[in-house]
Amino acid sequence: MNSVEGVVIASRGGAPSIYLRNITKAYGETIALSDVSLDLRAGEVHALLGENGAGKTTLMKILYGLSQPDSGQIEADGVALKIESPRDARAAGIGMVTQHFSLVKNMTVIENIALASAKTFAIDLARVRAEIVSASTRFGLDVPPDAIVSSLPISLQQRVEILKALMSGCSYLILDEPTAVLGPNDIDSLLEVIRRLRSDAGIGIVLISHKMAEIEKVADRVSVLRRGQVVSSSLANGITSKELVTLMVGEQQSGAEQRQRSASPSQSQSPILVLESVGVTREAGGLSDVSFAVRPGEILGIAGVSGNGQTELVNVLSGTTQIDSGTIVVEGRQLGSNTPQSLMRAGVGILGEDRHASAVHALQVVENLILDCVEKFAGKLQLRRKEMLSHCESAITQFEIKANPKQAFGTLSGGNMQKVLLARLFSRNPKVAIISQPTRGLDVMATNYVRSLIAQASKQSTAVVLVSEDLDEILELADRVAVMYRGSVVGIVDHSEASRESIGELMAGIAK
Template sequence: MPAPARTPDSAAPPALSARAVTKRYGTLVANDAIDLDVRPGEILALLGENGAGKSTLVKILSGLVRPDSGEVLVGGRPLPDGDPQAARAAGIGVVHQHFMLVPDMTATENVALAEGANGRYDAASIRARLVEIGERHGMPVRPDVPVETLPVGERQRIEILKCLLRDARVLLFDEPSAVLSPAEWDRLAEVLAALAASGLAIVLITHKLGEIAAVADRCTVIRGGRVVDTVEVGSTPPEELARMMVGRDVVLRTERPLVAPGPVVLDVSGLALRAYRGDRDLGPVDLQVRGGEVLGIAGVEGNGQSELADLISGVRSPTSGSVTVTARTGRGPGRTGTIAEDRHADGLALPLSVTDNLMMRAIGERVFSRLGVLRPARIRRHCADLVARFDVRTTGLDTPVASLSGGNQQKIVLAREMHGEPDLLVAAQPTRGLDVGAIEFVHSQINAHKAAGGATVLVSAELDEIFALSDRIAVMSSGRVVAVLDAADATRDRIGELMAAGREGATS
């Protein structure tokens, strides 16, 4: 969605600057002499791969981390190092990817907590200010409802309003769309443009080229902790931005391989789950997926896609119905690999090592243990091979997975789940939070699984991803599969209509 016409004053002094900011963690140089400027009324995109140093820079700019050298300036004045209260007082606000809200508190109570009321606050005054600023900036919120019951987009608006209530003049958005649906991102894009038009300086930290094209004026690209260049977005093709970010040419559009369908691998019959979200029921769902086929599941978040993926992969038990997975040869039971929607909560044990996470499913295989005794040499050789094959960037097999970038964490999930060539792959939001290089890799693995005769169920909030990979697309609305379309016959408008209306009967 194009941003409203804005004309940031390129001659105006920067609202926020970084000068030769450097930060090391042992031998790792997270930020290497980074220079950055953002002016009032401007949206500056900060683009980089997972692990490029974006998050470290955000923490330095917001006072959460003290740089080893260099300085941060607000309105031309140096900001004290490692002092978040000074950063907030200087007008810097941060909207984090993972919201800093107390779930069972209301929006009003969360704002009061953020403002530090020392146990006493004027609820009516804070509520009135929250409502007034929300309406002024086109970000209405419900002030008296526990935030855990609110949709993700409204929770994000509360985070933004928390900053505006503290008179923020610079807003740092750290991967703001990672938790949003496409429609919620479109709404946020309008909000960002309006905030910039009102004179705020905005830094948008992202790895999504489409978001940059939609709202940003300039883009600073960092790779390996260093600034590659700062360019005007309107005159820089997406392919060039991707090349600067990754350091090589990147395929931005995935070509779907054409594979002759094999035997039925997944057979879902009468699958139902009662009250999966309060009073909403899932199903009954009837679906089949053949070997060499990708079935995409599209729908607005909360309409049963996540629960359907859990039922198919065996994470949840259905109220009724059945899921049958057959080997891709058509004979005997099949094996399922699962890419969990939330890799942090369900896909990985973050404090454990790369080896531990890679071996979770394979540890009982005879090649890795004998009579209950592990065979460490074989385990390490196996893990080293997976790390090499899946291009996992890690300092070693004993490195805690929590210290890796999101893209490398997802590669570990892929390596573990693809080991042994599963007959069915259930991929739920497989590229959420990943940069274009990591997305390209994940897509290539899904396509390779398909080309080898495996079946795939792909659940994604990214319609571009659904269209790029799917042979057929099932649309879900209110817990039901309302239509299954051949990819050749599907359009964005048609899928959008089905998501919203949900009136067609399910087909398979």
């Protein structure tokens, strides 16, 4: 099909189109999709919404040839398409950026793109470079062509994925929750790229997202999946966020409620977690002179533009990065070294930002749930499976996880993976919970639920450190907000004085 340079400018809303017809797909007893039909048009941003586990990814994997439907078909401009692999999809002009990127990490940007668009063994790197530069400029997708992919932040790796899809000549581009891994600034630039792809190149875009504000900004058409069925497909114009949420979840209440803070949260109690001048020496990144204290029942929010030391701080508190200076004190006892074991023994629990890194995809849900407390279920010779199963079943009920205990973790929908990890953290009743980006990729209901879980944990005296790029989340939950800038805490603001403006200035390194 067309290359980026030669993409036909299609008129908005007109042909050509792709039709998904009566797609059904079951995994064992789970019916992921039931008789789903959907039309995609060139030059349109088509938002695909639905609760966690509704079937969005499954449907798009089928369109991109990563999965085969049990029945149903795909047509382009009236002709049936046979899509048995991503290669077939790309040949039909369909590209996809999945949530788990498929770049070769130890190769350069240019090599990754060249590999994907190569039709022969002879690759003309100079030509590919020129094409990258031209496509980058055209769509506002700046990338450093000679950088090794693993050295790039997620936002740039994502751009490389998008360029790769565009340069292999796609006229339709599927983006599966592209904004879930981005901070606010990067989200805005991605939305701008999406607009340009649509308007300047006439590309049809499928945008999966849980964030209504994004849908409102860029979507031309919106389809809602509920439990594997399309419950609505219409032009975005005139449809409100509230209506969309109702379509997604039915008439049930969204359950959003403001956290009730006590007048002076536990000021009288001594802090349970204290960091004193903690430093991690690094050429780039690192931490310097980080100090804060968290009391039982208190939520300390950590705000900052991504890449200002938040990830390093979480790594320090999970024991994966050793500190080079300063001290960590839990319940009055100074840790000799901050190893994962010493932190866990001291009662510190973690929800890391990368849910894939803290779970084993091939293991079952029941096994993943006890990964950090295996000894509790150890019998004489083997694990006590029955007890593990009943522990798992009650977690599934309590945390409303859509999964069965024996299902492989890797087959859960994104949101349900996150719930399993939260269940693992909270079912140990940690004294201190370090929680990073807890609602990334969660649907509206699950987001409210997870926020209420965090509030509830604080009510039961857990000290919470909440790292989030979602400022609204921090303002809703935190008693105090610590702002990180260039590896240091540049200010700690009490909830009563915290506003988007005051925190925003600290985040930008302006205020003192």
